[in-house]
Amino acid sequence: MIALFIFYPLYRGVFLAFTRTKLLEGPDSTLNGFENFKNLFADPTFITALQNTFVFAAFGLTSQMLLGLGAAMLLSKERKYIGLIRVLVVLPWFTPPVVTAYMWRFMLDTNAGIIIQLLKDVGISFGEVGIWGNPHLAIFGALFVDLWASYPFFMLFILAGIQGIPKDMRESTSVDGASAFQHFRYVVLPLIKPVLIVSGLLGVIHLINSPTLMLLLTNGGPGDSTLVLPLYAFRQAFQGYDFGYASAISVLVLAAIAGFAMVYIRFAKFGKED
Amino acid sequence: MQNLISSLSRRTFLKLGAMTSAAGVAGTASASAAAAKTNPKGSGKISFWHHYTSDGERAGFAKVVDAFKVKSPAITLDITTVTNDDWMTKYIAATAAKSGPDTLMVTAARFKDMRKIGGLKDITAQVKNWPAKDGVSTTIGAFTERGKSYGVPWFTFIDWMYYRKDLFDAAGITKPPATLEEFRQTAIALTNPSKNQYGFAMRGGSGGGGFIPKMIHAWNGPFINPRTLLRQVKFETVRDAVSFWVNLSVKDKAVVPTVTSDGFAQIMANFQTGKAAMVMHHTGSFVQVAGYFKYGTQVETAAMPAGAGASTGFTSPLAHGIFASTKNPDAGFEWISYMGEAPAQVTFLKETGYFPTAASASEDAYVGATPQYKVALKAIGVYDTEYTFPGYTNWVSNTCLPEFQKALTGSQTAEKAARNIYDELGRVCTAASKALLSK
Amino acid sequence: MKPKKVRKKFSYYMANVGITGLVLFAILPLFWTFYVSLREEVSITRYPTMLTTKNLSFLAYTHIWRDTNFPVLIRNSLIVSSMTVLLSLVLGTAAGYALSRAKFKGRQGVLLSYLVIRLIPGVLLLVPIYIMMYKFHLLDTYFGLTFAYTTFTLPATIWLMKGFFDSLPPDLENAARVDGCSRLGAMWRISLPLVLPGLAATGTLTAITAWNDVLFAIMLTSSNKSRTWPVGLREMIGEFQLPWQLLTATAIMSLLPVVIGFALVGRKMVAGITAGSLKE
Numbered sequence: 003m004i005a006l007f008i009f010y011p012l013y014r015g016v017f018l019a020f021t022r023t024k025l026l027e028g029p030d031s032t033l034n035g036f037e038n039f040k041n042l043f044a045d046p047t048f049i050t051a052l053q054n055t056f057v058f059a060a061f062g063l064t065s066q067m068l069l070g071l072g073a074a075m076l077l078s079k080e081r082k083y084i085g086l087i088r089v090l091v092v093l094p095w096f097t098p099p100v101v102t103a104y105m106w107r108f109m110l111d112t113n114a115g116i117i118i119q120l121l122k123d124v125g126i127s128f129g130e131v132g133i134w135g136n137p138h139l140a141i142f143g144a145l146f147v148d149l150w151a152s153y154p155f156f157m158l159f160i161l162a163g164i165q166g167i168p169k170d171m172r173e174s175t176s177v178d179g180a181s182a183f184q185h186f187r188y189v190v191l192p193l194i195k196p197v198l199i200v201s202g203l204l205g206v207i208h209l210i211n212s213p214t215l216m217l218l219l220t221n222g223g224p225g226d227s228t229l230v231l232p233l234y235a236f237r238q239a240f241q242g243y244d245f246g247y248a249s250a251i252s253v254l255v256l257a258a259i260a261g262f263a264m265v266y267i268r269f270a271k272f273g274k275e276d
Numbered sequence: 277m278q279n280l281i282s283s284l285s286r287r288t289f290l291k292l293g294a295m296t297s298a299a300g301v302a303g304t305a306s307a308s309a310a311a312a313k314t315n316p317k318g319s320g321k322i323s324f325w326h327h328y329t330s331d332g333e334r335a336g337f338a339k340v341v342d343a344f345k346v347k348s349p350a351i352t353l354d355i356t357t358v359t360n361d362d363w364m365t366k367y368i369a370a371t372a373a374k375s376g377p378d379t380l381m382v383t384a385a386r387f388k389d390m391r392k393i394g395g396l397k398d399i400t401a402q403v404k405n406w407p408a409k410d411g412v413s414t415t416i417g418a419f420t421e422r423g424k425s426y427g428v429p430w431f432t433f434i435d436w437m438y439y440r441k442d443l444f445d446a447a448g449i450t451k452p453p454a455t456l457e458e459f460r461q462t463a464i465a466l467t468n469p470s471k472n473q474y475g476f477a478m479r480g481g482s483g484g485g486g487f488i489p490k491m492i493h494a495w496n497g498p499f500i501n502p503r504t505l506l507r508q509v510k511f512e513t514v515r516d517a518v519s520f521w522v523n524l525s526v527k528d529k530a531v532v533p534t535v536t537s538d539g540f541a542q543i544m545a546n547f548q549t550g551k552a553a554m555v556m557h558h559t560g561s562f563v564q565v566a567g568y569f570k571y572g573t574q575v576e577t578a579a580m581p582a583g584a585g586a587s588t589g590f591t592s593p594l595a596h597g598i599f600a601s602t603k604n605p606d607a608g609f610e611w612i613s614y615m616g617e618a619p620a621q622v623t624f625l626k627e628t629g630y631f632p633t634a635a636s637a638s639e640d641a642y643v644g645a646t647p648q649y650k651v652a653l654k655a656i657g658v659y660d661t662e663y664t665f666p667g668y669t670n671w672v673s674n675t676c677l678p679e680f681q682k683a684l685t686g687s688q689t690a691e692k693a694a695r696n697i698y699d700e701l702g703r704v705c706t707a708a709s710k711a712l713l714s715k
Numbered sequence: 716m717k718p719k720k721v722r723k724k725f726s727y728y729m730a731n732v733g734i735t736g737l738v739l740f741a742i743l744p745l746f747w748t749f750y751v752s753l754r755e756e757v758s759i760t761r762y763p764t765m766l767t768t769k770n771l772s773f774l775a776y777t778h779i780w781r782d783t784n785f786p787v788l789i790r791n792s793l794i795v796s797s798m799t800v801l802l803s804l805v806l807g808t809a810a811g812y813a814l815s816r817a818k819f820k821g822r823q824g825v826l827l828s829y830l831v832i833r834l835i836p837g838v839l840l841l842v843p844i845y846i847m848m849y850k851f852h853l854l855d856t857y858f859g860l861t862f863a864y865t866t867f868t869l870p871a872t873i874w875l876m877k878g879f880f881d882s883l884p885p886d887l888e889n890a891a892r893v894d895g896c897s898r899l900g901a902m903w904r905i906s907l908p909l910v911l912p913g914l915a916a917t918g919t920l921t922a923i924t925a926w927n928d929v930l931f932a933i934m935l936t937s938s939n940k941s942r943t944w945p946v947g948l949r950e951m952i953g954e955f956q957l958p959w960q961l962l963t964a965t966a967i968m969s970l971l972p973v974v975i976g977f978a979l980v981g982r983k984m985v986a987g988i989t990a991g992s993l994k995e
Contacts, residue, residue: 006847008835008866010843010847011835011839011840011843011844011847012835012839012840014839014843015835015838015839015840015843016839018839025368025392025393025394026389026392026393026666026667026707026708026711027707027711028394029371029372029393029394072733073737076730076733076734076737077734077737079730085978087734087737087738089974089978090738090741090742091737091738091741092741093741093742093745093970093974094741094744094745095923096923096926096927096970096973096974097745097966097970098926098927098929098945098948098966098969099927099929100927100929100945100948100949100952101748101948101966101969101970104952104957104962104966105744105747105748105963105966106744108751108763108959109744109747111542111763112533112534112537113534113542113545113546113549113551113763114545114763114764115763115764116747116763116764119764130533130534131533131534131536131537131685132534132537134481134534134536134537135480135481135533135534135535135536135537135538135685136536136685137681137682137685137687150740150741150744154741155920158916158919158920159875159878159916162879162912162913162915162916163878163879163882165912166879166882166883166909166910166912166913167882168884193882194882196878196881196882197878197879197882199878200874200875200877200878201875201878203874204871204874204875207834211834211836211837214929214930220537221482222678223481223536223537223677223678223681224480224481224536224537224678224681224682224684224685225678225679225681225682225685225687226678226682227687229678232836232837232838235836235838236837236838237670237674239838240364240365240368240838241364241669241670241673241674242667242670242674243368243389243393243667243670245842248838249838249839251836251838252835252836252838252839253839255834255836256834256835256836259834260834263834323937329950329951329952354938356937356938357950358933359933359949359950359952361949362933362949365841365933365934366933366934368842369841369842369845369846369934370845372842372845372846373845373846373849375849375854377937541957545760548760548761549760549761568757
């Protein structure tokens with residue numbers, strides 16, 4: 003049944019990408035080969051969305067994984083109240099995207115935002131347009147919010163990976179006096195590599211595929227400056243009623259990430275054999 | 277007042293007739309002659325989708341539902357909220373699955389889209405047999421296509437502006453602007469950045485795209501041929517209209533600077549906190565504004581300023597339709613026609629300030645006793661109805677808005693924005709016109 | 716010995732600073748949200764960044780709890796999330812273990828196809844899934860939502876569980892099998908306890924996905940019978956309003972069950988079952 007829920011919709015979606023399916027012309031689809039894909043590359047909005055998606059995924063993955071790794075290392079040692087601390091640090095990740103988006107939009111609001119106000123008090127100003135009204139800053143605003151919301155995902159899995167390491171190996175540093183970094187590089191890192199690979203992959207997919215936060219934070223604006231591909235596909239489908247075109251965008255995204263994933267896994271495998 | 281309304285209504289009626297189609301007018305006219313039959317009484321369970329989200333809307337609607345339960349005890353209502361943002365998504369899925377609500381709301385701007393996608397039932401025959409149909413003759417045209425009716429009107433949003441009377445007084449301005457040029461001058465005069473005060477809270481964020489067709493309309497008059505659905509406006513006109521609107525912010529600096537991220541909530545907050553002296557919206561926010569200010573001394577309503585071609589404001593009616601694959605159209609019509617009549621509409625008006633479509637409801641003492649509504653009553657005769665053609669809403673939110681925003685932030689010129697808006701309008705119109713001919 | 720001690724002390728303080736920073740980064744926004752939820756709406760709009768103790772109250776909370784359908788929506792969310800966790804973990808652990816241990820051909824293909832599923836953009840799925848749910852009479856039911864969520868969480872569950880099983884030294888199980896355990900027994904008695912932190916993490920991930928989802932909740936539900944709380948929250952943010960006080964109060968309330976739930980699971984993760992059982 004689960005397979006049915008996945009494969010039938012997938013088949014429909016891929017099929018639609020090769021058809022002309024515009025609901026304003028009627029519910030029927032007619033095959034039109036690669037027409038939709040050809041149109042895509044002539045569509046400047048698509049190109050913009052592609053670039054935005056790439057920037058968002060690249061910056062997002064780097065920032066979230068680094069912070070996640072750092073946080074996991076910090077929180078892996080037993081200390082007082084560590085359970086409580088871990089729960090608190092992971093909290094943002096539980097916060098529903100709807101809440102996260104509205105909360106941060108409010109806090110980073112040019113007039114009403116507490117953070118903007120505090121930064122202004124120490125002399126950092128984002129100008130009178132603010133973050134969300136500035137086409138160069140808005141995407142970094144969104145990245146920051148996503149860092150807050152998503153880095154605990156990496157932290158959580160890396161932490162679980164570290165805890166999966168036998169305790170005597172985890173704590174070998176204090177005994178043979180190897181420097182903390184070397185221990186990390188040669189003992190911890192190889193052992194948590196599978197977890198890093200998996201969480202990295204899922205993280206990228208999440209960054210590319212989840213338009214919820216962007217939808218609620220900026221809705222692609224101002225202009226097209228934060229328009230990402232899934233958001234564009236969503237618009238084409240449910241606001242432009244062009245399911246053929248929307249599917250083509252989605253299929254392209256799918257193919258791109260699948261390709262990336264394949265290369266990524268290969269690459270990761272090679273690393274393992276070293 | 278009564279006279280005013282009926283004469284204005286007739287004018288609007290004629291206009292609407294021109295906007296939709298000759299067949300639509302003929303259909304309603306001949307209907308009144310053959311009003312012998314009545315619709316069968318309905319019974320059983322029916323579902324209904326609405327997109328009310330505010331407390332006032334919910335409270336008003338709950339009262340309407342209660343009154344309907346008393347009037348038609350044989351019908352059980354199953355009511356669902358579907359937010360405006362999710363509306364089309366759910367509607368498309370429901371239409372594709374042929375499983376949706378029995379009855380649902382239809383806004384004027386979305387009507388043609390919803391109609392083309394196919395989930396709306398033709399209710400011409402039932403409307404013909406409905407005794408109260410003449411009361412809504414002014415607005416039913418907005419939900420008519422080729423002489424066929426798809427919706428029973430429920431209320432109308434009438435565009436207007438709110439202005440801070442206290443700030444106007446302080447600046448020595450005695451009356452609200454009547455034309456767009458006066459509007460611009462007033463906005464500039466009321467701007468004083470050192471006091472953190474601006475003339476106008478412009479909506480350049482979510483929902484801001486809707487002002488682009490308003491501007492083009494104000495410059496040009498109707499920019500779509502109602503019969504052929506083809507574009508009837510010159511590029512130069514669009515350029516001037518878009519440039520005027522963009523320059524209020526970019527050149528005149530008479531607009532709250534956060535404009536590109538300001539949606540409804542933000543422009544209202546700017547107005548409320550005195551950051552802006554004027555704000556444009558429609559009658560739907562009347563009750564909310566009354567929550568912050570006293571009408572008369574602190575805040576007043578004014579009609580939308582006029583342009584060279586037409587007024588900037590639209591009337592935007594909202595109706596209820598019946599879903600194409602319903603199994604219970606009789607009960608469905610009994611429910612939606614109940615809301616098409618004055619008692620239900622006045623009940624709703626009292627909680628929400630949403631303006632009734634039934635002519636008799638406008639005569640109700642409540643409307644007469646609220647002086648601010650005079651602006652709206654007057655405007656009904658001047659405004660045109662909100663556009664509706666296939667692809668309209670997408671053009672507004674996904675072409676007009678981003679292009680407008682890019683011009684606001686300086687990523688492109690107003691002329692370039694106008695060019696893209698104009699070209700896309702051409703494409704949408706050609707497609708809509710083609711679809712019209714093929715059917 | 717001395718410089719080492721100093722260094723150790725220094726790194727200990729640095730860690731303290733880092734941890735404090737992380738905690739503040741995580742919770743200050745939530746505290747601000749909580750604080751806003753206690754304020755009066757008028758005051759929030761007028762002086763959004765003001766810090767005050769005047770007129771703070773829990774009125775928004777009592778209003779939501781008494782006068783709205785929110786408690787029902789929370790209950791629905793709890794039920795759907797639990798069902799999703801149960802279904803995903805049972806299926807996901809089994810599949811993840813099999814993929815990690817088995818050396819059968821096309822293993823990579825299976826993994827990749829699971830991954831592809833995770834990749835499918837929601838746009839492609841919404842309408843077909845709605846139609847299928849309608850055909851199976853699953854619209855507006857707990858099971859409908861559970862199946863939809865499991866579809867989306869399962870690939871991640873399998874991948875993560877596989878990762879956790881992979882990070883175990885295979886010798887452990889082999890040793891157990893030499894001692895006479897069956898493969899299943901080895902998995903049940905040796906590997907599973909070792910991946911318990913992973914299991915807890917994965918389960919939490921699944922629960923959150925189900926708990927937070929808005930898209931499918933909107934599409935597949937239409938009444939209080941199955942509606943989950945994010946739908947209710949979304950209805951609050953209407954076209955004509957952004958009621959900060961109510962919104963923030965709802966947000967805090969929606970976080971409470973999660974915080975409690977994770978406090979329990981979190982402790983389990985800390986318990987160090989892995990290390991303990993390895994030493995024995």
